[in-house]
Amino acid sequence: MKRFAFKTVVAVILVSAFLLVTLSYVRNSQRNTQFKAAQAGFRTMLQVQAMALNDGFFSWSELRTKVEKADLISTRALLEEVYDLYPYIENIDVRPGTPPDGAYGVASTVSSLSLTFGVKDDFGNSPLPGWVGEAEVNVQKLLDSLQTDRRIVVAPVKGRDLVYSIRADFVDPLLDWLDYLFIILLTMATGYAVSVWLWRRNVTFYETRGLESIIFLFEQTERVSANHSRRVAALTMFLGQKMGYRGRRLRDLYTAGLLHDIGKISVPSNILLKEGPLTPQEQQIVATHPIISARILKNFKELTHLSGIVLHHHERIDGSGYPEGLEGSAIPEEARIIAVVDVFEALVGDRPYRDPLTTEEAFATLRDMPIDQSIVEILVAHFGEFKSFQTPKWALAYHHGLEKV
Ligand SMILES: [Fe+2]
Numbered sequence: 001m002k003r004f005a006f007k008t009v010v011a012v013i014l015v016s017a018f019l020l021v022t023l024s025y026v027r028n029s030q031r032n033t034q035f036k037a038a039q040a041g042f043r044t045m046l047q048v049q050a051m052a053l054n055d056g057f058f059s060w061s062e063l064r065t066k067v068e069k070a071d072l073i074s075t076r077a078l079l080e081e082v083y084d085l086y087p088y089i090e091n092i093d094v095r096p097g098t099p100p101d102g103a104y105g106v107a108s109t110v111s112s113l114s115l116t117f118g119v120k121d122d123f124g125n126s127p128l129p130g131w132v133g134e135a136e137v138n139v140q141k142l143l144d145s146l147q148t149d150r151r152i153v154v155a156p157v158k159g160r161d162l163v164y165s166i167r168a169d170f171v172d173p174l175l176d177w178l179d180y181l182f183i184i185l186l187t188m189a190t191g192y193a194v195s196v197w198l199w200r201r202n203v204t205f206y207e208t209r210g211l212e213s214i215i216f217l218f219e220q221t222e223r224v225s226a227n228h229s230r231r232v233a234a235l236t237m238f239l240g241q242k243m244g245y246r247g248r249r250l251r252d253l254y255t256a257g258l259l260h261d262i263g264k265i266s267v268p269s270n271i272l273l274k275e276g277p278l279t280p281q282e283q284q285i286v287a288t289h290p291i292i293s294a295r296i297l298k299n300f301k302e303l304t305h306l307s308g309i310v311l312h313h314h315e316r317i318d319g320s321g322y323p324e325g326l327e328g329s330a331i332p333e334e335a336r337i338i339a340v341v342d343v344f345e346a347l348v349g350d351r352p353y354r355d356p357l358t359t360e361e362a363f364a365t366l367r368d369m370p371i372d373q374s375i376v377e378i379l380v381a382h383f384g385e386f387k388s389f390q391t392p393k394w395a396l397a398y399h400h401g402l403e404k405v
């Protein structure tokens with residue numbers, strides 16, 4: 001149980017860490033895109049403002065004349081109108097200084113930005129030497145006009161380069177509460193799914209183990225069938241792997257192999273142990289064991305889906321088997337695999353009335369039987385490798401024994 005909780009906690013931590021890293025990465029790249037868009041937008045807006053100011057106010061003979069006369073009061077009165085027309089401009093003035101070379105110039109610090117102009121005539125010529133017009137731009141206001149998503153603000157200390165020497169950054173944390181809510185919900189869902197999955201595996205393991213212990217102890221009562229089910233399960237799993245079974249399907253095949261004869265506990269031992277031929281009535285009783293096996297598995301929640309396999313492990317391809325006389329592919333493939341292995345294990349095992357067959361003799365017998373010959377061929381082709389076959393960790397530990405034949 002401790003292990004169970006530990007695995008769930010580890011899964012939850014891993015998932016939340018993964019989500020946190022992934023979401024941060026996504027949000028960060030979104031921010032980079034937004035920041036780049038803001039940069040481009042800011043540059044364009046600034047250019048438009050500067051050109052408009054240059055054409056509208058600083059290429060204006062009337063203003064030039066007033067400045068030339070150093071009549072700064074009238075000059076400021078003329079410039080007053082700028083505030084109504086250009087909401088991002090504040091503190092526009094004309095002061096002594098050197099006019100910029102081009103239509104306008106830019107002077108900036110980490111947090112402020114000013115546009116500078118020469119004071120020119122109506123045609124944009126003859127800038128007044130010794131005078132410069134200066135308009136301070138409200139950087140934050142201009143930035144705000146470009147924002148659609150998260151807020152970028154002027155951040156002189158920790159910010160990154162926006163334009164010129166202005167530094168700015170996002171004011172919100174990288175992840176917002178919705179992101180955290182998303183992470184928490186997804187982590188909770190994962191934790192729940194993992195715990196259910198582990199719980200089911202646990203239940204399956206103990207249900208299988210419980211029933212397997214019963215069949216194991218039952219088989220130990222007589223030498224003939226001792227370890228039969230474990231040996232069948234091991235070879236069934238080996239064949240299943242060769243046939244491409246993986247994961248849950250392979251586990252199911254293995255478990256069905258392990259429990260296929262559990263119904264034998266209902267067959268009287270004097271019949272099971274009888275030496276010599278059985279009477280028709282005794283045969284009928286033996287033939288009920290797959291039905292009992294299926295019925296037992298149906299009673300266990302995590303094994304109930306295997307009842308169809310164990311029910312048909314004595315069916316034969318030509319319909320001569322029992323209990324339902326199914327033919328060919330109507331018999332589940334898993335049941336056909338178990339049938340082949342079941343017969344093989346009986347042939348090479350010790351019997352009181354005959355010596356065990358050699359592997360080759362057993363193969364020859366299998367080839368003459370109405371069992372799935374394609375599976376027989378896979379067994380024949382790969383049996384040599386079974387000696388070195390290691391059962392996976394999740395399978396019950398035992399010596400499969402068949403490798404000695
Ligand atoms: Fe059987």
Ligand SMILES: [Fe+2]
Pocket residue numbers: 228232260261342
């Ligand atoms: Fe069997």
